[in-house]
Amino acid sequence: MSLPSPLLYRRLADTLATEIRSGLRAPGERLPSVRALCAAHGVSLTTAVQSYLLLEREGWVEARPRRGYFVRARPQPRQEPEISRPTMVAREIAVADLALNILKEAHRTDVIQLGAAWADPQLLPLKPLLREQARWARQQPQLAGVYEVTAGHPALRHQIARHLRRAGCHCDPDEVIITNGCMEALTLSLRAVAKAGATIAIESPTFYGVLQAVEAAGMKALEIPTHPRHGIDLGALERAISRHRIAACLLIPSFNNPLGSCLPVAQRAPLAELLAAAAIPLIEDDVFGDLSFQWPRPPAVKAFDRDGNILLCSSFSKTLGAGLRLGYVAAGRYAERVEHGKLLANIATATLSQATVASYLKKGDYERTIQHASRVYQRRSEQLRHWLSRYLPAGARITEPQGGVTLWVELPPQLDGVVVHDAALAEGLSVTPGVIFSPRGDYTHHLRLSYGLVEEAALAGAARRLGKVTQRLLRRGV
Amino acid sequence: MSLPSPLLYRRLADTLATEIRSGLRAPGERLPSVRALCAAHGVSLTTAVQSYLLLEREGWVEARPRRGYFVRARPQPRQEPEISRPTMVAREIAVADLALNILKEAHRTDVIQLGAAWADPQLLPLKPLLREQARWARQQPQLAGVYEVTAGHPALRHQIARHLRRAGCHCDPDEVIITNGCMEALTLSLRAVAKAGATIAIESPTFYGVLQAVEAAGMKALEIPTHPRHGIDLGALERAISRHRIAACLLIPSFNNPLGSCLPVAQRAPLAELLAAAAIPLIEDDVFGDLSFQWPRPPAVKAFDRDGNILLCSSFSKTLGAGLRLGYVAAGRYAERVEHGKLLANIATATLSQATVASYLKKGDYERTIQHASRVYQRRSEQLRHWLSRYLPAGARITEPQGGVTLWVELPPQLDGVVVHDAALAEGLSVTPGVIFSPRGDYTHHLRLSYGLVEEAALAGAARRLGKVTQRLLRRGV
Numbered sequence: 001m002s003l004p005s006p007l008l009y010r011r012l013a014d015t016l017a018t019e020i021r022s023g024l025r026a027p028g029e030r031l032p033s034v035r036a037l038c039a040a041h042g043v044s045l046t047t048a049v050q051s052y053l054l055l056e057r058e059g060w061v062e063a064r065p066r067r068g069y070f071v072r073a074r075p076q077p078r079q080e081p082e083i084s085r086p087t088m089v090a091r092e093i094a095v096a097d098l099a100l101n102i103l104k105e106a107h108r109t110d111v112i113q114l115g116a117a118w119a120d121p122q123l124l125p126l127k128p129l130l131r132e133q134a135r136w137a138r139q140q141p142q143l144a145g146v147y148e149v150t151a152g153h154p155a156l157r158h159q160i161a162r163h164l165r166r167a168g169c170h171c172d173p174d175e176v177i178i179t180n181g182c183m184e185a186l187t188l189s190l191r192a193v194a195k196a197g198a199t200i201a202i203e204s205p206t207f208y209g210v211l212q213a214v215e216a217a218g219m220k221a222l223e224i225p226t227h228p229r230h231g232i233d234l235g236a237l238e239r240a241i242s243r244h245r246i247a248a249c250l251l252i253p254s255f256n257n258p259l260g261s262c263l264p265v266a267q268r269a270p271l272a273e274l275l276a277a278a279a280i281p282l283i284e285d286d287v288f289g290d291l292s293f294q295w296p297r298p299p300a301v302k303a304f305d306r307d308g309n310i311l312l313c314s315s316f317s318k319t320l321g322a323g324l325r326l327g328y329v330a331a332g333r334y335a336e337r338v339e340h341g342k343l344l345a346n347i348a349t350a351t352l353s354q355a356t357v358a359s360y361l362k363k364g365d366y367e368r369t370i371q372h373a374s375r376v377y378q379r380r381s382e383q384l385r386h387w388l389s390r391y392l393p394a395g396a397r398i399t400e401p402q403g404g405v406t407l408w409v410e411l412p413p414q415l416d417g418v419v420v421h422d423a424a425l426a427e428g429l430s431v432t433p434g435v436i437f438s439p440r441g442d443y444t445h446h447l448r449l450s451y452g453l454v455e456e457a458a459l460a461g462a463a464r465r466l467g468k469v470t471q472r473l474l475r476r477g478v
Numbered sequence: 479m480s481l482p483s484p485l486l487y488r489r490l491a492d493t494l495a496t497e498i499r500s501g502l503r504a505p506g507e508r509l510p511s512v513r514a515l516c517a518a519h520g521v522s523l524t525t526a527v528q529s530y531l532l533l534e535r536e537g538w539v540e541a542r543p544r545r546g547y548f549v550r551a552r553p554q555p556r557q558e559p560e561i562s563r564p565t566m567v568a569r570e571i572a573v574a575d576l577a578l579n580i581l582k583e584a585h586r587t588d589v590i591q592l593g594a595a596w597a598d599p600q601l602l603p604l605k606p607l608l609r610e611q612a613r614w615a616r617q618q619p620q621l622a623g624v625y626e627v628t629a630g631h632p633a634l635r636h637q638i639a640r641h642l643r644r645a646g647c648h649c650d651p652d653e654v655i656i657t658n659g660c661m662e663a664l665t666l667s668l669r670a671v672a673k674a675g676a677t678i679a680i681e682s683p684t685f686y687g688v689l690q691a692v693e694a695a696g697m698k699a700l701e702i703p704t705h706p707r708h709g710i711d712l713g714a715l716e717r718a719i720s721r722h723r724i725a726a727c728l729l730i731p732s733f734n735n736p737l738g739s740c741l742p743v744a745q746r747a748p749l750a751e752l753l754a755a756a757a758i759p760l761i762e763d764d765v766f767g768d769l770s771f772q773w774p775r776p777p778a779v780k781a782f783d784r785d786g787n788i789l790l791c792s793s794f795s796k797t798l799g800a801g802l803r804l805g806y807v808a809a810g811r812y813a814e815r816v817e818h819g820k821l822l823a824n825i826a827t828a829t830l831s832q833a834t835v836a837s838y839l840k841k842g843d844y845e846r847t848i849q850h851a852s853r854v855y856q857r858r859s860e861q862l863r864h865w866l867s868r869y870l871p872a873g874a875r876i877t878e879p880q881g882g883v884t885l886w887v888e889l890p891p892q893l894d895g896v897v898v899h900d901a902a903l904a905e906g907l908s909v910t911p912g913v914i915f916s917p918r919g920d921y922t923h924h925l926r927l928s929y930g931l932v933e934e935a936a937l938a939g940a941a942r943r944l945g946k947v948t949q950r951l952l953r954r955g956v
Contacts, residue, residue: 100818100821103628103821104627106625107625107627118624118625119623121620121623121624124622124623126619126620126622126623127619129622130615130616130619130622133611133615134612134615137608137611137612138608141604141605141608142599142604143801144602144604144607144608144799144801144802145597145599145602145604145799145800145801146596146599146799146800146801147584147585147596147795147800147801148801149582149585150581179824180658180803180823180824180827180828181824181825183822183823183824183825184823184824187822187823187824191694196674196696209822209825212821212822213822216669216819216822218674317625321622321623321624322623322624322625322825323621323622323623323624323625323626323828323829323830324622324828325658325824325825325826325827325828325829340578341694343578343581343690344661344665344687344690344691344694345658345661345662345665345823346657346658346659346661346662346665346803346824347659347661347687347803348803349658349803350658350801350802350803350828350831351801352801353828
């Protein structure tokens with residue numbers, strides 16, 4: 001994949017959009033003529049016209065016949081949802097079947113996919129990766145024939161430890177265990193730190209895969225209030241620790257799926273210390289951590305880990321390719337237990353793909369790849385919020401993601417997320433109902449929307465379609 | 479890899495060896511001169527000489543200077559061990575750490591590997607496989623980017639269902655779930671059919687991975703008496719069923735690891751019926767089933783399954799390449815539960831390797847590949863037994879494998895398998911102590927030996943070395 005520096009017209013459009021967003025150019029204001037824009041920025045006529053067309057497509061400006069381009073009156077940004085207020089009773093999980101059905105929909109290609117929180121294949125460096133794999137296959141075909149050691153390919157463990165420095169972590173390659181993706185990292189970590197019957201503290205809402213992993217391990221989930229932008233409420237977590245016997249925490253501090261929230265950097269050391277003091281291990285799901293809208297990315301909570309109490313789980317599924325099934329856990333003092341669990345789960349991860357990703361990471365293109373992808377997702381995120389603000393019914397609230405590929409929508413309470421899901425699907429649009437993001441289906445009028453698989457140009461149409469569906473259901477008094 | 483039809487001199491040697499083994503040519507008998515052999519079989523002088531040299535290397539004949547070749551006096555074949563007599567009390571597993579350490583040794587390349595029950599990379603069709611993979615990577619690079627559906631790549635599930643017809647199974651592709659190797663198939667199957675605390679009936683001895691999977695799932699193992707050549711004792715199993723609450727059976731009917739035993743074909747339908755009548759699901763580990771020394775291979779027990787009660791687990795690790803991490807379970811009526819477990823374990827198996835193996839299987843070379851490998855393993859098995867009979871101390875007993883890559887040795891009771899293991903390792907020879915093949919370390923003076931990684935020519939030396947080590951320990955009165 002080539003990663004062009006942003007095209008000239010894209011850069012010019014971004015400059016103008018920034019001026020509009022900051023208020024430097026007010027709604028209704030007439031923009032410079034195309035010729036004036038050329039002169040002011042030293043660009044060609046074509047570039048100037050392309051910039052305006054792009055801004056028009058993205059909803060920043062509107063063309064008025066024979067008069068030129070004007071700043072568009074933008075809808076008031078929607079409020080974010082309030083901080084969540086779960087009941088804080090440890091509960092068993094009861095939404096498994098629904099989650100399974102929803103996941104199957106993610107493979108549908110005949111609908112607009114606001115449902116799947118997957119990476120856009122066009123943003124993955126598949127060609128250089130597969131070239132690298134072909135090189136390994138030619139030079140060392142026997143790699144396909146032999147089991148890798150259970151903990152993983154040594155060169156890959158080394159590269160991951162090196163990569164984690166960008167998240168502020170100084171890990172020993174020996175504590176890195178390679179897994180078949182992040183989900184396996186989470187599952188193995190849970191079983192390494194707690195037993196059946198134990199209580200696991202989680203964010204509310206949180207990724208349904210987390211809930212299902214807790215369920216499959218025979219554990220209970222204790223939901224902690226979580227802010228739609230700033231993540232878990234540390235005060236509430238502290239109170240929960242004093243009142244419940246919590247065996248472990250499983251959190252997504254960097255871009256919670258579904259919220260897109262980010263625990264403020266200033267709260268990360270205190271979180272690490274709180275849990276260390278209570279001797280409660282933290283499983284940190286960092287699968288979206290590299291897709292930060294701020295650069296450099298925030299340090300992981302594990303960056304503040306002093307005694308191996310934090311198990312950082314992640315994967316290359318959102319940045320190199322989910323089909324590789326390559327993830328990892330930097331498991332601190334639980335490394336040996338995770339390794340044992342990995343042995344019993346499937347002996348080792350595939351050899352050739354580990355060697356491939358190790359040498360790809362060594363080449364040093366990974367950083368540029370994820371920066372580029374993050375910028376694209378950030379633009380999509382802004383666009384989707386913009387269009388949702390325009391089209392969703394009054395009273396709807398939308399989170400403002402700080403990274404990742406998902407946002408969270410609170411609909412008017414009379415709407416049922418599952419009904420919306422069904423009606424949207426009938427209109428060729430896939431969304432994820434909120435109920436599967438809590439243990440017992442609390443988020444009844446919520447949706448998770450993902451912009452991972454939907455290109456910028458298609459977001460307006462998708463939002464409009466969702467707006468129509470929800471407005472119609474409201475009129476019908478669902 | 480090219481698979482030549484057996485070379486002429488190999489075929490001629492096999493003919494003579496068969497005559498010797500059957501008693502048609504007695505020990506001490508003089509064999510035809512080289513010229514007479516040429517005339518009798520219509521072969522060249524070179525071929526005749528090569529045949530005799532091969533037979534000499536394999537220990538069937540000896541050359542006496544200026545007199546020609548004579549049938550060698552072969553040592554009395556060693557007795558097989560007796561049928562096992564485990565205590566038949568459901569027990570928790572207590573040999574995990576030892577098993578882990580032993581497995582790590584399997585990766586050592588500085589020793590003669592009688593320890594690892596792995597396939598010989600030289601017998602795997604790695605080059606055509608990787609060519610196939612390169613083709614997919616060129617034509618559909620996006621396969622590396624996307625999650626496969628949880629149950630697996632449809633074309634691969636179809637090919638596996640087709641392949642299973644050779645084991646007498648008529649499976650629907652819909653009941654086939656793709657896994658990361660057979661170990662994952664076993665783990666997912668266990669969790670699909672039973673809960674923590676349940677009792678699982680197993681053979682004694684059995685693969686330590688099975689024991690560890692039972693332990694990791696929080697279940698107990700009930701060992702059933704098992705014959706070293708004919709596998710599990712159905713009568714004993716029936717009595718166990720009447721006395722214990724057995725939640726499931728996990729058996730290796732086709733070439734038990736470590737024994738190499740094979741449940742007689744006539745007992746397979748009765749086993750399936752016994753378990754169906756008792757409503758006890760059978761997890762059938764068939765990972766060595768394709769490496770049968772008889773051709774066609776015996777039908778799987780699942781061939782006699784009428785109501786989806788049998789979950790057949792297998793993989794391509796022993797026949798195409800362990801580094802692929804590709805296995806499967808034909809899960810009968812438990813398919814949906816296994817699929818759910820797979821989702822929570824790691825969402826799906828890697829996409830590209832599934833597509834690769836599907837098209838490799840479709841091409842139809844697989845059958846020839848496994849037939850060739852089976853013949854090589856059979857010869858190695860015979861050779862290893864021959865040399866062990868010669869070199870092991872009096873009182874040692876050796877099983878006669880019917881397939882697979884392992885055999886089981888019962889040493890004189892004063893020898894400790896772990897001590898033998900340590901002493902052999904110091905001499906550059908890796909073996910597996912028997913204790914890890916029972917839940918609480920019963921097989922103290924037993925060893926598992928594998929001929930998967932050791933070429934024919936090296937087996938005599940390996941057996942001699944093991945003989946020296948054990949004789950020395952005996953003299954020392956260990």
